Amino acid sequence: MKRSKKLSVLGIFLIAAAIFSFLVFYLLVMISNQGYKYIDPDTLELVQTEPIPEGSPVVIIETSMGEIRAVLYPEYAPQTVAAFTALAEQTNYDASYLFDIKNGIYFAGGSTDTIGTPIQENRIPQELHQNLWPFRGALCAMNTAKDTSFFKRLFKTEAYYTDSRFLILDTIPDFQDEAFITQFQEASGNEALANAFLSLGGVPNFSQQITVFGQTYAGFSVIDQICAAELQSETASGYTPPKEEMQILSVRLSSYSQEDEALNELS
Helix, strand or coil: CHHHHHHHHHHHHHHHHHHHHHHHHHHHHHHHCCHHHCCCCCCCCCHHHCCCCCCCEEEEEEECCEEEEEEECCCCCHHHHHHHHHHHHCCCCCCEEEEEEECCCEEEEEECCCCCCECCCCCEECCCCCCCCCECCEEEEEEEEEECCHHHHHCCCCEEEEEEEEEEECCCHHHHCHHHHHHHHHHCCCHHHHHHHHHHCECHHHCCCCCEEEEEEECHHHHHHHHCCCECCCCCCCCCCECCCCEEEEEEEEECCHHHHHHCCCC
16 A cells, blocks of 8 residues: 555656656746747847938839839848839739738738739748837838648647738727827837837737838838728638728839939938
8 A cells, every 4th residue: 555655656756746847847848939029129220210321222103092102122132122123023913902901000012803812822921120120110121921730830830821912900999099109109119110100100900020121211101091091891811801992003112322312211
């Protein structure tokens, strides 16, 4: 009887030790896989708020509602920018559609039709960088797929992918609320970043969750107009298209010049 009791205690001890070892292992894996999300305040550069160097790559998006100009960041999102510019050079975005609008938040474009079919179903790895944030006017790649499993979710090793579709962000209305502003400042871990959001607006919930690969510098009124459009009911895919059809007429590549500086609404 005593021997059985000793074995029972040993069994409980071994189970407890196994659970503890697993938790330690899980914690170490979690830490090792969080590096890409770590924001170093000493090296953080809010490039979207800085002057745009002459000659920087830019994109001119002509929509049925007006023109939007954005600077591109190939140094921070090389694969995304390369895929986007290749499609633009081949005029694949011309006569494409805006297929999803979230009022006051963003609009999505780059579809061959009004239901969101991508122009190209390529799988581009999500590219996150601490220098790029979802400010108002951010040009973002749309998250469209992920490589996941039980263990990948457990150990935070899921891989996210984008395709040819993209978003342009507007701003959440909360930045007009004084109580929210106070809470946002108190909760922020970086004063400069918090002030940038308060100055520019944006969608902070998307921070380090979505690929940012460009920043609008002209055409904010067009973004506001599109994001305020009357919408259809939500589709089976979760999209809310505009009631009146909206198109991307053309996407042209250029470089930042004195003409652009005169148009720059962020200057």
